[in-house]
Amino acid sequence: MLTINPAKRITADQALKHPWVCQRSTVASMMHRQETVECLRKFNARRKLKGAILTTMLVSRNFSAAKSLLNKKSDGGVKKRKSSSSVHLMEPQTTVVHNATDGIKGSTESCNTTTEDEELKVRKQEIIKITEQLIEAINNGDFDAYTKICDPGLTSFEPEALGNLVEGMDFHKFYFENLLSKNSKPIHTTILNPHVHVIGEDAACIAYIRLTQYIDGQGRPRTSQSEETRVWHRRDGKWLNVHYHCSGAPAAPLQ
Numbered sequence: 001m002l003t004i005n006p007a008k009r010i011t012a013d014q015a016l017k018h019p020w021v022c023q024r025s026t027v028a029s030m031m032h033r034q035e036t037v038e039c040l041r042k043f044n045a046r047r048k049l050k051g052a053i054l055t056t057m058l059v060s061r062n063f064s065a066a067k068s069l070l071n072k073k074s075d076g077g078v079k080k081r082k083s084s085s086s087v088h089l090m091e092p093q094t095t096v097v098h099n100a101t102d103g104i105k106g107s108t109e110s111c112n113t114t115t116e117d118e119e120l121k122v123r124k125q126e127i128i129k130i131t132e133q134l135i136e137a138i139n140n141g142d143f144d145a146y147t148k149i150c151d152p153g154l155t156s157f158e159p160e161a162l163g164n165l166v167e168g169m170d171f172h173k174f175y176f177e178n179l180l181s182k183n184s185k186p187i188h189t190t191i192l193n194p195h196v197h198v199i200g201e202d203a204a205c206i207a208y209i210r211l212t213q214y215i216d217g218q219g220r221p222r223t224s225q226s227e228e229t230r231v232w233h234r235r236d237g238k239w240l241n242v243h244y245h246c247s248g249a250p251a252a253p254l255q
Contacts, residue, residue: 124196127204127232130239132191134230135210139187141180143173149241151233156244159226185215202234212249224249 003009015021130149137145147169156166160175192209199205207229216222226248233242 120198123198123204126239127196127198127206128191128194130232130241131194131206131208131230134241135189135191138180139189141176143176143180146172146176149239151240151242154241154244156246158244158246159249188213204232204239206230206232 010018134146134149137143137149150169150172152169153167154169154172156171157163158166161171166172190211190213192211194206194208197205197207207227210226210228212224212226214222214224226246228247229245230241231243232239234240
């Protein structure tokens with residue numbers, strides 16, 4: 001039935017008389033069964049191998065970035081923070097691992113994406129990029145950069161607030177001044193599977209899993225995970241974070 005040439009293709013009557021159809025209780029249940037199982041087994045093995053390779057690449061990349069930063073600190077290449085208001089010139093320590101199923105799906109009728117699809121894709125990338133910048137500001141303890149990306153009336157639910165809705169920047173400023181700005185150890189953040197919902201022209205929501213690698217008080221490397229959602233609003237051509245929701249580990253697990 002899958003033969004392209006209609007002259008060589010079997011007819012419907014011939015197909016109905018085929019043993020695979022008319023004797024399905026005995027033939028269909030046994031025909032190609034072992035071959036199908038072997039194909040599925042090979043496919044599963046390739047999937048596991050690909051996952052192991054990607055995991056190894058990610059771990060190697062993260063380790064290399066952290067090692068490079070440690071070497072620069074030991075050589076005096078990275079200056080220590082002098083005050084909470086100073087600008088910190090640190091290398092970007094955020095990795096974004098995209099979900100292959102996210103983004104714009106192509107049309108079944110054409111491989112050409114429309115202008116509207118391209119604009120939507122660009123806007124999603126803008127949201128992912130500004131989210132990276134915000135997390136970099138947190139990792140660097142740069143409260144000035146953080147306030148430039150956030151709305152002054154930012155609302156948030158986060159572990160540090162113990163289930164309460166926090167409004168404004170004072171709550172966050174406490175952690176910047178007393179914890180984040182005083183940290184001199186390397187921090188690396190991995191954003192896993194960012195999913196962006198574009199809401200009209202000037203609003204968007206991003207959800208992702210955040211893995212934070214850091215060095216604890218005893219000098220041991222640690223990893224924490226949190227599930228985060230951020231709502232962004234564009235005002236005067238500039239994206240601002242207006243709401244933030246975090247579940248899981250605290251956003252500043254540096255104790």
